[in-house]
Amino acid sequence: MPPRKPSDPQMLESVYSVIALFFMLVACVEFCDAATVVDVYRLIQYDISGFPFGSRLAALNHHAGSLHFPPGSDLSRTVLIIPFRDLNISFVKEYISQRQPLGGLLFLLPQMFSFANKDDKGSSHRDRGQELMKNAMAELEQLLIHANIPYPVYFAFEDNDIEAVLADIKRNDATGQPATATTGGYKLVIPVPEPKKIASPTITNIQGWLQGLKTDGDNQLPTIAIVASYDTFGAAPALSVGSDSNGSGVVALLEIARLFSLLYSNPKTRARYNILFGLTSGGPYNYNGTHKWLRSFDQRFRESIDYAICLNSIGSWNNELWIHVSKPPENAYIKQIFEGFSNVAEELSLKVGLKHKKINISNPRVAWEHEQFSRLRVTAATLSELSVAPELLESTGGLVDSRNFVNDTAIIRSVKLVSESLARHIYGYEGKNIEIFADNSSLGVNPFYIRSWLEFLSRTPRVAPFLSKNDPFVMALKKELEEHTDKVSVQHEVLDGIFTFYDSSRAKLNVYQVASVTFDLLLLLVLGSYLIVLFSFLVITTRGLDDLISLFRRPPSRKEEVCDLLLLERVLSRCTRKFLLRMRILPYMIPGKFLEGKCNVSVYAMEFFNRSSKRG
Amino acid sequence: MTVFHFFNCAILTFGPHAVYYSATPLSEYDTLGTSVKAALVYLGTALVKLVCLATFLKVSETDSFDPYQELLKALIGFIDVAGLYFALTQLTHRNISQNHKFQAVGLGWAFADSVLHRLAPLWVGARGLEFTWDYILQGLEANANLVLSISLAALGSLMWLRKNKPKTLIPIIYACAGIVATMPSITSYLRRGLGWHFPKVVGFELFTSLLNSRLNTRQSHLKSTPHKKQLQKVKWGVHELGASENMVGLTYNGAALSFYGLAFHNRLVTNLSSPCKHISGN
Numbered sequence: 001m002p003p004r005k006p007s008d009p010q011m012l013e014s015v016y017s018v019i020a021l022f023f024m025l026v027a028c029v030e031f032c033d034a035a036t037v038v039d040v041y042r043l044i045q046y047d048i049s050g051f052p053f054g055s056r057l058a059a060l061n062h063h064a065g066s067l068h069f070p071p072g073s074d075l076s077r078t079v080l081i082i083p084f085r086d087l088n089i090s091f092v093k094e095y096i097s098q099r100q101p102l103g104g105l106l107f108l109l110p111q112m113f114s115f116a117n118k119d120d121k122g123s124s125h126r127d128r129g130q131e132l133m134k135n136a137m138a139e140l141e142q143l144l145i146h147a148n149i150p151y152p153v154y155f156a157f158e159d160n161d162i163e164a165v166l167a168d169i170k171r172n173d174a175t176g177q178p179a180t181a182t183t184g185g186y187k188l189v190i191p192v193p194e195p196k197k198i199a200s201p202t203i204t205n206i207q208g209w210l211q212g213l214k215t216d217g218d219n220q221l222p223t224i225a226i227v228a229s230y231d232t233f234g235a236a237p238a239l240s241v242g243s244d245s246n247g248s249g250v251v252a253l254l255e256i257a258r259l260f261s262l263l264y265s266n267p268k269t270r271a272r273y274n275i276l277f278g279l280t281s282g283g284p285y286n287y288n289g290t291h292k293w294l295r296s297f298d299q300r301f302r303e304s305i306d307y308a309i310c311l312n313s314i315g316s317w318n319n320e321l322w323i324h325v326s327k328p329p330e331n332a333y334i335k336q337i338f339e340g341f342s343n344v345a346e347e348l349s350l351k352v353g354l355k356h357k358k359i360n361i362s363n364p365r366v367a368w369e370h371e372q373f374s375r376l377r378v379t380a381a382t383l384s385e386l387s388v389a390p391e392l393l394e395s396t397g398g399l400v401d402s403r404n405f406v407n408d409t410a411i412i413r414s415v416k417l418v419s420e421s422l423a424r425h426i427y428g429y430e431g432k433n434i435e436i437f438a439d440n441s442s443l444g445v446n447p448f449y450i451r452s453w454l455e456f457l458s459r460t461p462r463v464a465p466f467l468s469k470n471d472p473f474v475m476a477l478k479k480e481l482e483e484h485t486d487k488v489s490v491q492h493e494v495l496d497g498i499f500t501f502y503d504s505s506r507a508k509l510n511v512y513q514v515a516s517v518t519f520d521l522l523l524l525l526v527l528g529s530y531l532i533v534l535f536s537f538l539v540i541t542t543r544g545l546d547d548l549i550s551l552f553r554r555p556p557s558r559k560e561e562v563c564d565l566l567l568l569e570r571v572l573s574r575c576t577r578k579f580l581l582r583m584r585i586l587p588y589m590i591p592g593k594f595l596e597g598k599c600n601v602s603v604y605a606m607e608f609f610n611r612s613s614k615r616g
Numbered sequence: 617m618t619v620f621h622f623f624n625c626a627i628l629t630f631g632p633h634a635v636y637y638s639a640t641p642l643s644e645y646d647t648l649g650t651s652v653k654a655a656l657v658y659l660g661t662a663l664v665k666l667v668c669l670a671t672f673l674k675v676s677e678t679d680s681f682d683p684y685q686e687l688l689k690a691l692i693g694f695i696d697v698a699g700l701y702f703a704l705t706q707l708t709h710r711n712i713s714q715n716h717k718f719q720a721v722g723l724g725w726a727f728a729d730s731v732l733h734r735l736a737p738l739w740v741g742a743r744g745l746e747f748t749w750d751y752i753l754q755g756l757e758a759n760a761n762l763v764l765s766i767s768l769a770a771l772g773s774l775m776w777l778r779k780n781k782p783k784t785l786i787p788i789i790y791a792c793a794g795i796v797a798t799m800p801s802i803t804s805y806l807r808r809g810l811g812w813h814f815p816k817v818v819g820f821e822l823f824t825s826l827l828n829s830r831l832n833t834r835q836s837h838l839k840s841t842p843h844k845k846q847l848q849k850v851k852w853g854v855h856e857l858g859a860s861e862n863m864v865g866l867t868y869n870g871a872a873l874s875f876y877g878l879a880f881h882n883r884l885v886t887n888l889s890s891p892c893k894h895i896s897g898n
Binding site for chain 1: 627628635640744752
């Protein structure tokens with residue numbers, strides 16, 4: 001054996017570090033191969049003036065449970081999976097308001113609300129069940145938005161995989177044992193980092209002009225503005241497509257722009273009014289975008305705006321629309337606008353009502369878009385199917401607002417209403433019985449255009465803080481407006497400070513079926529006994545039972561060895577010279593066998609002594 | 617407890633090899649070198665097989681059973697036999713008896729097979745959170761493979777190392793050797809042609825491995841020992857070629873029959889998806 005080198009401690013250290021690294025590698029558990037992977041969408045997380053709302057956590061790593069959990073069990077490390085059909089809103093309300101500890105919530109929405117769902121779109125038939133579901137969902141959405149929930153809340157769509165998982169969980173729960181680490185079951189894992197604040201969320205306003213015909217002597221033509229806000233807000237920002245609020249308004253605006261661009265392309269049919277089209281953002285947040293957009297115009301221009309029509313939710317009405325104003329109805333301008341609309345409405349056999357709501361300058365709440373105009377002394381009105389002003393963050397295009405609740409014909413009729421009344425005003429045909437945008441004419445409203453834009457908007461979630469500066473959707477709107485109007489410009493602003501948003505709106509949920517710790521321990525026990533049995537069998541069959549027993553017998557200690565050797569010495573000293581000779585050889589032979597533990601020295605010694613005495 | 621599960625499956629897959637080595641007289645006579653050499657020969661054989669398969673085989677799109685391809689795979693499988701021949705006859709072993717030589721070679725062969733085929737899937741798969749029965753079944757397959765390898769090595773030593781072979785038994789030996797050598801093709805036929813599930817296939821492997829070992833032990837008794845030693849064989853603790861195999865075969869027999877019965881009655885197949893139900897239901 002070569003002598004030990006002095007660099008051995010260093011080598012040992014490196015060996016230890018390698019071993020440590022190996023153990024670290026072994027211990028890192030892989031998350032890649034789950035049985036089921038589902039797309040999930042997180043509840044929105046935001047602050048208003050520092051007050052937190054929504055779900056405050058994003059990462060999830062708990063066992064799954066269903067609503068059939070045994071009462072009184074501890075759910076602080078369980079995620080409740082609640083399919084929408086079994087939803088009991090009072091239960092959820094109680095859980096959230098009492099701030100009971102929970103690992104997480106997962107709501108399963110019916111496939112009907114999925115915008116990726118390809119079948120049965122556009123059907124306007126609403127049965128009783130759908131209505132009830134819609135109302136329940138709206139209520140749930142409002143509850144979740146205005147609550148401060150300290151655990152993750154996610155939405156997912158029902159599909160076969162997760163239905164099977166849920167059925168299994170329900171069966172397990174029915175046996176009365178809640179799922180914990182020792183009893184096995186399903187584990188839901190969403191490995192995302194902690195949500196961060198979105199720094200300076202941008203809101204983007206797009207405007208386009210149709211220049212009127214300027215004759216000599218006119219220095220500034222009057223302008224009429226048509227405005228619609230395009231962004232949404234909902235419980236799940238990745239699902240807030242807002243087909244009605246305000247997808248319908250955007251589609252109507254685009255169609256009106258197209259119709260008037262046809263008229264304005266020919267100088268002979270160009271009116272002596274400018275038309276300004278505005279697609280604003282920041283609608284749910286007190287029409288912040290509209291406010292900033294208007295402020296960017298100078299006072300002279302604002303005075304030249306004759307009036308502005310704001311479009312808001314015109315996609316699911318039957319035969320009544322409302323015009324909301326903030327100036328009193330006795331005002332001459334308001335009267336003029338309302339009469340124009342009513343005349344056209346009569347011809348189209350629909351009803352238009354007038355609603356007046358006073359604005360309060362000191363109150364920061366802006367319920368309608370026209371109020372932002374009114375605050376800057378511009379005459380404006382909002383055309384909408386809603387009869388009362390929505391509260392903050394209500395009717396802003398959330399979960400309920402999906403494509404199948406929007407009616408194409410309603411939008412077509414609204415477009416006709418607005419464009420006819422507008423055209424009669426700018427061409428001076430008020431009160432005259434003339435239809436400019438007749439159906440099936442070259443100026444008729446194009447239902448295919450409306451349908452295709454509505455489909456596009458119903459697939460695009462549009463929560464403003466989550467839209468980047470040059471988001472493809474915003475660019476698409478800009479491009480479309482450029483086709484119909486000229487002098488299109490885009491204005492980027494930062495959303496006002498009272499609203500703060502947090503990112504992480506969609507994730508992938510991994511569902512793992514885990515075996516309990518008991519199972520692993522049992523398996524270890526079984527395997528250990530199997531190996532021990534195998535070992536015993538092999539030893540018995542190949543080396544004999546004695547060997548098996550000898551494995552467990554304590555080998556004789558050094559002290560016993562010494563004692564036996566001393567005994568041997570004493571025995572040897574009593575023998576004759578002949579046997580001494582023999583004995584001298586013997587001590588060399590005996591220790592070898594003795595160390596093997598195979599013979600007892602004292603027995604050998606006694607035997608030789610007897611033999612020697614016999615031959616003596 | 618995922619590393620725990622990995623550890624469990626690892627000791628199921630590799631434990632029996634270590635146990636076999638330490639329990640039988642192989643450890644006393646320090647035949648580790650032989651086993652290591654046999655493992656290296658297996659590695660070489662596997663590489664040669666890989667090259668041949670890559671050269672001669674078409675990659676089939678579907679998972680169906682193509683007789684021509686399977687025949688080709690079986691032929692290439694005989695390279696295995698050639699490798700075993702090389703390990704048994706050509707390598708220089710220290711003075712260890714024939715009895716121990718084939719056991720050591722078979723052990724080294726089976727260990728290399730387990731490591732090459734089963735260690736990587738185990739490492740990657742068993743450490744995840746998701747629980748499947750696959751790795752436990754794989755471990756059982758490794759056990760069957762161990763017995764099969766040792767039988768094959770025994771047959772090999774009978775064929776090539778024994779000088780005195782009774783004429784009547786030669787065809788039986790060669791038949792058995794042929795069956796064992798083509799075991800991989802048989803299992804792939806079962807899996808693809810007949811559509812058996814994994815547990816059934818594993819059960820079948822275990823079953824045949826014992827049958828094989830029993831046949832081998834019987835043959836080796838008839839061939840190697842004169843009459844009086846045969847009588848001695850019945851007693852415990854006889855260091856004969858056949859006795860150890862017999863006992864090992866018996867233990868596996870019991871295990872495999874019960875396992876096979878379970879698999880056949882499809883109980884295991886339906887319970888594949890919910891092992892935890894058993895535990896939580898207890």
